[in-house]
Amino acid sequence: MANVCFQMKGTAFTAVVMDLYDYSADLFLAQLKQKINTAPQFFNASPLVLNLAPFEGELKDEQLEQIVAACREMGLQPIACRGAGIELKYTVMGLGLASLPSAKTRSTDIQAEPAQSKAAHVKASPLAGNKEPAFRPSKVITKPVRSGQQVYAEGCDLIVMAAVSQGAEVLADGHIHIYGPLRGRALAGVKGDTNARVFCRQMEAELVSIAGYFVLNEKLRELCWKEAAHAFLEGESIQVSAI
Amino acid sequence: MAKIIVVTSGKGGVGKTTTSAAIATGLALRGFKTVVIDFDVGLRNLDLIMGCERRVVYDFVNVIKKEATLNQAMIKDKRTPGLYILPASQTRDKDALTMEGVQTVLDNLAKDFEYIICDSPAGIEQGAQMALYFADEAIVVTNPEVSSVRDSDRIIGILQSKSLKAEQGGTVKEHLLLTRYNPERVAAAEMLSVADVEDILAVPLLGVIPESEAVLKASNQGAPVILDQESQAGQAYLDAVSRLLGEEVEHRFLDVQKKGFLKRLLGGK
Numbered sequence: 001m002a003n004v005c006f007q008m009k010g011t012a013f014t015a016v017v018m019d020l021y022d023y024s025a026d027l028f029l030a031q032l033k034q035k036i037n038t039a040p041q042f043f044n045a046s047p048l049v050l051n052l053a054p055f056e057g058e059l060k061d062e063q064l065e066q067i068v069a070a071c072r073e074m075g076l077q078p079i080a081c082r083g084a085g086i087e088l089k090y091t092v093m094g095l096g097l098a099s100l101p102s103a104k105t106r107s108t109d110i111q112a113e114p115a116q117s118k119a120a121h122v123k124a125s126p127l128a129g130n131k132e133p134a135f136r137p138s139k140v141i142t143k144p145v146r147s148g149q150q151v152y153a154e155g156c157d158l159i160v161m162a163a164v165s166q167g168a169e170v171l172a173d174g175h176i177h178i179y180g181p182l183r184g185r186a187l188a189g190v191k192g193d194t195n196a197r198v199f200c201r202q203m204e205a206e207l208v209s210i211a212g213y214f215v216l217n218e219k220l221r222e223l224c225w226k227e228a229a230h231a232f233l234e235g236e237s238i239q240v241s242a243i
Numbered sequence: 244m245a246k247i248i249v250v251t252s253g254k255g256g257v258g259k260t261t262t263s264a265a266i267a268t269g270l271a272l273r274g275f276k277t278v279v280i281d282f283d284v285g286l287r288n289l290d291l292i293m294g295c296e297r298r299v300v301y302d303f304v305n306v307i308k309k310e311a312t313l314n315q316a317m318i319k320d321k322r323t324p325g326l327y328i329l330p331a332s333q334t335r336d337k338d339a340l341t342m343e344g345v346q347t348v349l350d351n352l353a354k355d356f357e358y359i360i361c362d363s364p365a366g367i368e369q370g371a372q373m374a375l376y377f378a379d380e381a382i383v384v385t386n387p388e389v390s391s392v393r394d395s396d397r398i399i400g401i402l403q404s405k406s407l408k409a410e411q412g413g414t415v416k417e418h419l420l421l422t423r424y425n426p427e428r429v430a431a432a433e434m435l436s437v438a439d440v441e442d443i444l445a446v447p448l449l450g451v452i453p454e455s456e457a458v459l460k461a462s463n464q465g466a467p468v469i470l471d472q473e474s475q476a477g478q479a480y481l482d483a484v485s486r487l488l489g490e491e492v493e494h495r496f497l498d499v500q501k502k503g504f505l506k507r508l509l510g511g512k
Contacts, residue, residue, distance in 0.1 A: 144445050146400030147393050163445060165396045
């Protein structure tokens with residue numbers, strides 16, 4: 001093969017999320033100006049996700065266009081729409097935005113994050129009184145995860161006590177344990193935990209990923225195929241070994 | 244209270260309509276009052292397989308739109324007593340079905356019938372979801388090949404998340420029916436085996452229908468293959484009906500059959 005031009009990785013970014021509750025052109029513009037004036041540096045060219053899920057009533061196509069135009073004018077960079085109904089799909093696409101599925105629980109977490117830069121985060125933790133991270137119970141799934149289904153264990157480990165079918169996807173911020181054949185995709189440490197691992201009773205995965213680094217089925221076939229195996233990250237490469 | 248059974252698969256052409264016709268006929272043969280509904284609006288086929296295409300006047304969509312009564316639309320099967328067919332519309336599309344309309348029809352049928360068989364269209368869109376939404380049990384029809392198995396896996400996932408039973412916290416009882424099974428090709432590793440499919444789908448096996456010329460013949464003649472009790476496919480469907488009724492019947496036609504000298508000489512099947 002010729003020189004490698006690029007490598008694809010999955011990763012998570014912080015972005016500002018705007019939860020939209022109501023819309024009238026003048027009021028929106030005034031409030032947006034006011035908000036941005038509180039921290040002009042922070043909002044300058046900042047990526048923005050529009051969350052339409054909390055919006056009451058129906059948002060019209062032209063209203064969405066106005067909102068996006070107003071945000072761009074104020075120096076924000078709308079990158080995606082979350083929770084847009086099917087009727088807005090083409091408008092969202094036409095505006096060059098990505099469509100994200102609405103997440104019921106995650107929006108609050110993501111909102112809180114942009115305020116803390118990395119440095120602030122490091123400083124903040126000792127101030128919090130050297131607290132150990134709160135215990136998050138693992139997510140346990142007892143039924144097969146079927147093709148087309150997706151299971152995400154947010155902020156914890158994921159334990160699946162059945163098969164993960166081809167075309168299914170299991171994700172966790174922590175480790176993933178699968179007590180059955182793994183035939184679909186398993187992504188551990190999706191928020192960047194490089195210590196996360198994937199354990200399974202029978203390795204037949206389409207893809208195994210840890211903190212954005214991944215190996216594909218073809219590679220896995222050479223290693224521990226159909227055996228009990230675990231995958232972990234060593235430097236920038238994923239190791240798969242029998243257990 | 245009637246039991247609603249959906250016959251579904253995700254993939255097209257695997258034998259949903261053949262199975263709906265055979266199972267409905269089988270249940271009626273066992274003395275249960277049964278109706279089979281064609282949910283494949285726009286691509287109606289069940290009437291052909293049941294051999295009643297010339298008797299279709301009103302259809303499922305007419306009943307939902309209150310343009311006809313259930314009794315006007317239902318066709319009484321001429322061969323099997325206690326069996327009725329509710330044909331689909333050929334001129335509308337699948338959006339003609341509404342959730343409330345389907346529920347009203349099913350509620351009314353439930354008063355008179357013991358079994359309601361819903362013949363689902365292919366795919367996982369509205370039409371297929373409508374067919375499975377009210378089901379108590381599901382027969383998942385699968386061919387022994389990878390794409391069919393994956394689509395079945397997908398539809399089982401939908402049964403477990405988007406059916407009324409699932410929304411109420413219950414489960415739809417699932418049955419796996421493997422059709423077009425050819426033991427010779429399994430032996431030659433050209434086809435997935437029963438064990439392979441069971442391993443991937445993890446759903447109890449209702450029956451294995453061997454690939455048989457009798458199925459095509461039956462379809463073209465408009466007589467459900469279960470009535471051809473000479474054929475292996477017909478017998479396998481009879482076994483499947485018994486298992487559906489909770490009886491324990493051993494699986495047949497799973498292994499390569501040795502052809503006798505005479506049969507080989509005559510080339511019979």
